[in-house]
Amino acid sequence: MTVERVGMVVHGGRPEATEAARSVRAWCEAHGVVCRDIDVWHDGGRRSARQEVAAAGDPDLVVTLGGDGTFLRGARLAASADALVLGVDLGRVGFLTEVPMARIRAALDAVREGRLDVERRMLLTMRASRRLEVPSDIEAVTKYGRGPLLPPTSVRSDCETGGEWGVPLDVTALNDVVLEKLARDRQVSAGVYIAGRLLASYSADALLVATPTGSTAYSFAAGGPVVSPRAETLVFTPVAPHMTFDRSVVAAPDEPVGLRVLEHSGRAAVSIDGQLRGVLGPGDWIGVYAAPHRLRVARLGPVDFYGRLRHRMNLTDAPAAVADGVPAPLWPVSGPPPGDLAHLALPRGPAG
Structure with missing residues (x-):
């Protein structure tokens, strides 16, 4: 190029x-x-x-x-x-x-x-009940030890704005969008909607929506699944929820995830790829969905x-699996795949 x-x-x-x-x-x-x-x-x-x-x-x-x-x-x-x-x-x-x-x-x-090679990675964008802003009393606390905050989010001018569908924000996330508590003793209480249907009302330390790229970041630390970065999915993961159902939910790329702050919730911060972008209160909401464009990454x-993943996470073999034999080879096949497998993503040799 x-x-x-x-x-x-x-x-x-x-x-x-x-x-x-x-x-x-x-x-x-x-x-x-x-x-x-x-x-x-x-x-x-x-x-x-x-x-x-x-x-x-x-x-x-x-x-x-x-x-x-x-x-x-x-x-x-x-x-x-x-x-x-x-x-x-x-x-x-x-x-x-x-x-x-x-x-x-x-x-x-x-x-x-x-x-x-140009790899295309899924991005997230969002709508909200209002523009996201960081109140001055919160900014003074969060700024300590960090660089300057990003400016308030702007509204996309090429989208329909207003009414019950809220405002389209001019933001993108490669990793995740997170709704998290601001006070240690006040959890976030929010209704979680997937594809327009209520999944459940959660009370948790945080609620996050991740891309496949972000599945190995905060979502992984919270117990979420590892997802291939080539996949097209949204991963919803609750962090320390006060309920029995604490599992992640993997949604299709055309299924948006909505988070509505409930009446008795504490204030909640909205972070996009780890950057604080706003604070929400009861009645406010955000809707997170796949952006229409993709990030182009040079490979x-x-x-x-x-x-x-094996190297970065220091994955080791189960002792019981190798106690009486040898570890599994990284890839046991040296020849080219047969025709019915040629369309699959497979290593090219025994070294992987």
Whole structure:
């Protein structure tokens, strides 16, 4: 693909990210490509994703230098401009980033020469009973030890607005949308609707809706299922619910998940990909659903998601399974698959 403008999202707290940024700038200079930093908070505040990418000259490639948190920031920017995103892995438990620091230049060459796969990841967007805003009394508490908050959510101008269907918010989530309690002694009480039908009224620490990508993040920590990032689903997971039914529910991609705050609930925070975006009270609601567009992620080859899952989560074999024999091979087949299996995603050799 033609790369004319590169935007970089750099984890400023890591020296290796700063060093990696120098490599990206050198590559851009050598190939006559414009390169700018974005989302750097130099002015002491933050702008909307659309404003940030516009200020960076509308890059056609966003390069993230850090871990999964940095990648999420870059994904938010890339999604707003339909730009390609490339993640350089400088994190500790990364599922999203791919390129090691030593291969940055080779990866940029591959993107420029079209030697890449473009993976499309599902995104979430939402409607709400009103615009999301963070009250000043909450902002003072949540800002401690963190960077500046994002500005209040804006309303999409290309959608019908108002009435009982609420307002369409100009937001996207790659991982999850979370409704969580603000006070330790006041849980969130909310009615949960899937595909327009009441599932149940929950009282819990948090209620979250995740994408397949986000299934290995907060949802996983709360006991949710691991879902292939290639799948198209919404995963609803309650966190520490005060009820017998504490399981996740996996919904189809066209089945929205609604969360309505009930009368005796405490105030609830709405976080999008870990970023606090608003506070709701009794009677307020949000509806989370699949966005019409997808995030375009640059991949240099097939992604071994399950191998990465085994490695990142330090999965070990059950002692009883290997006590009297040898562990299962990573993949016991060395030859090509027969014709009736050729359409399946399978490893190409015994190494997986």
